[in-house]
Amino acid sequence: MKKKLKVRAGKESRPIGVFDSGLGGLTVVREIRRLLPSESIIYFGDIARLPYGIKSKEQILSFSIQNTLFLLKHKIKALVVACNSSSSAAYSFLKSHFNLPVVDVIGPAASAAAELTQSGRIAVIATQSTIASRAYEKTLKRLKSSAKIFQSACPLFVPLVEEGWVDGKITEDIVRVYLEPLKRYRADTLILGCTHYPLLKNIIQRNLDAKVQLVDSALPTAQKLASILEKNELCYHSSRRGKLKIFVSDLPRNFVRIGERFLGEKLNDVKVVREI
Amino acid sequence: MKKKLKVRAGKESRPIGVFDSGLGGLTVVREIRRLLPSESIIYFGDIARLPYGIKSKEQILSFSIQNTLFLLKHKIKALVVACNSSSSAAYSFLKSHFNLPVVDVIGPAASAAAELTQSGRIAVIATQSTIASRAYEKTLKRLKSSAKIFQSACPLFVPLVEEGWVDGKITEDIVRVYLEPLKRYRADTLILGCTHYPLLKNIIQRNLDAKVQLVDSALPTAQKLASILEKNELCYHSSRRGKLKIFVSDLPRNFVRIGERFLGEKLNDVKVVREI
Numbered sequence: 001m002k003k004k005l006k007v008r009a010g011k012e013s014r015p016i017g018v019f020d021s022g023l024g025g026l027t028v029v030r031e032i033r034r035l036l037p038s039e040s041i042i043y044f045g046d047i048a049r050l051p052y053g054i055k056s057k058e059q060i061l062s063f064s065i066q067n068t069l070f071l072l073k074h075k076i077k078a079l080v081v082a083c084n085s086s087s088s089a090a091y092s093f094l095k096s097h098f099n100l101p102v103v104d105v106i107g108p109a110a111s112a113a114a115e116l117t118q119s120g121r122i123a124v125i126a127t128q129s130t131i132a133s134r135a136y137e138k139t140l141k142r143l144k145s146s147a148k149i150f151q152s153a154c155p156l157f158v159p160l161v162e163e164g165w166v167d168g169k170i171t172e173d174i175v176r177v178y179l180e181p182l183k184r185y186r187a188d189t190l191i192l193g194c195t196h197y198p199l200l201k202n203i204i205q206r207n208l209d210a211k212v213q214l215v216d217s218a219l220p221t222a223q224k225l226a227s228i229l230e231k232n233e234l235c236y237h238s239s240r241r242g243k244l245k246i247f248v249s250d251l252p253r254n255f256v257r258i259g260e261r262f263l264g265e266k267l268n269d270v271k272v273v274r275e276i
Numbered sequence: 277m278k279k280k281l282k283v284r285a286g287k288e289s290r291p292i293g294v295f296d297s298g299l300g301g302l303t304v305v306r307e308i309r310r311l312l313p314s315e316s317i318i319y320f321g322d323i324a325r326l327p328y329g330i331k332s333k334e335q336i337l338s339f340s341i342q343n344t345l346f347l348l349k350h351k352i353k354a355l356v357v358a359c360n361s362s363s364s365a366a367y368s369f370l371k372s373h374f375n376l377p378v379v380d381v382i383g384p385a386a387s388a389a390a391e392l393t394q395s396g397r398i399a400v401i402a403t404q405s406t407i408a409s410r411a412y413e414k415t416l417k418r419l420k421s422s423a424k425i426f427q428s429a430c431p432l433f434v435p436l437v438e439e440g441w442v443d444g445k446i447t448e449d450i451v452r453v454y455l456e457p458l459k460r461y462r463a464d465t466l467i468l469g470c471t472h473y474p475l476l477k478n479i480i481q482r483n484l485d486a487k488v489q490l491v492d493s494a495l496p497t498a499q500k501l502a503s504i505l506e507k508n509e510l511c512y513h514s515s516r517r518g519k520l521k522i523f524v525s526d527l528p529r530n531f532v533r534i535g536e537r538f539l540g541e542k543l544n545d546v547k548v549v550r551e552i
């Protein structure tokens with residue numbers, strides 16, 4: 001068994017499956033493609049049923065299972081739950097019930113924050129469902145029991161990013177309203193607990209003390225995936241760049257443009273699947 | 277046949293079915309309950325899959341058919357499509373394929389605007405999908421071929437209402453950005469083409485010339501429903517107030533509070549249906 005796995009090391013060309021409620025998870029794909037350029041990726045964005053962030057835990061779990069089953073049809077070798085709402089509602093379930101390595105976005109971001117903080121005061125901003133789940137709080141407490149955690153929901157950030165208002169006075173005013181209670185808390189580390197938020201990174205940083213360190217899930221998640229693939233001898237090394245196939249449950253106008261903003265490269269291969 | 281219908285006139289106690297992608301359609305229910313207080317209503321809010329406004333026509337049509345089938349199980353006597361996105365994507369289909377009176381929100385609002393306008397210059401604000409469908413434009417042109425129509429999407433209005441930011445400086449700034457091109461157009465009538473927008477009525481009116489008349493779908497739709505029930509001898513008269521049953525495909529936190537804001541009364545009877 002060990003020998004067989006060794007032979008396959010670096011040659012496991014099956015794709016990595018990634019899903020999100022929409023296109024925000026492409027910020028995670030962007031980092032995976034930087035870190036693991038020869039890996040192929042199948043991405044599923046559940047645009048027909050987005051946003052997940054305002055829905056109940058049961059509903060998000062049910063959607064997440066369906067998304068996983070869809071990706072499994074494409075013979076994925078590992079799964080990345082690139083959505084904070086799904087990570088909080090479904091990660092444990094997916095990890096225990098499906099027979100493949102599963103990486104979420106909450107664990108890696110929480111680990112990165114726990115390592116970075118000096119004062120132990122960590123703030124988390126995310127969608128309503130992620131905050132209500134207290135997933136970051138629980139994970140951070142497990143990693144660093146002395147940590148003090150402040151949580152706050154920012155429901156307008158996702159629509160602002162989707163409208164393309166990632167800068168300007170109105171966005172700055174909204175950011176200021178949402179960051180106000182958090183500033184009073186004097187955290188030294190802020191987790192951007194939603195895959196849309198990295199696009200507001202500059203404006204958020206500008207409105208905080210310069211010493212506050214921002215952590216988003218994208219890079220820590222890609223790093224976690226790399227180490228899990230390595231550990232399970234599931235890597236694929238090649239001189240050719242891996243393929244990226246995007247499936248979406250709906251494809252409204254402008255979504256390709258928004259997707260390219262998240263991904264940082266052209267979206268060439270996008271297919272709509274109506275029934276998943 | 278005629279005699280039979282006559283006997284039933286005023287005694288047709290079956291409920292009216294109303295659906296929307298979420299709870300915005302309760303602004304229409306509110307007017308129906310004012311105008312037709314003894315009628316019972318079954319409302320379905322497809323919260324698990326909202327918002328419809330950013331999705332494709334095919335997707336919205338498919339959701340709308342499912343919602344109609346769900347309401348038909350409850351033996352409704354008439355159907356109100358209390359969602360602009362569904363009205364634009366699905367009204368014609370539902371009207372021709374289902375055997376009951378169907379009322380949308382676009383026709384009644386367009387008729388009201390066509391009657392009100394003096395200059396013939398009508399503006400419409402709505403979600404992206406309603407604007408892209410050009411449903412208001414086509415309907416207005418049919419009603420008043422000389423009309424000049426200006427259309428504009430306001431994607432942040434729905435999340436602002438759902439966040440409860442229906443007043444204040446930031447909302448005023450956002451309203452001003454979206455109304456700017458419309459003011460230059462010098463319309464004398466503005467259609468609020470989304471069932472969430474009536475909650476922003478004051479702030480919108482404040483930022484327009486006082487002569488601009490605002491039209492929302494709620495009252496004209498309730499009036500259209502009343503006349504269709506009358507014509508089909510499907511009314512129910514009683515001294516008792518009709519029942520209101522609310523079904524939703526998901527029930528996240530805060531949604532009852534938001535729903536009560538739309539409905540203007542307590543939401544007592546809310547049931548979650550996971551599979552529709």
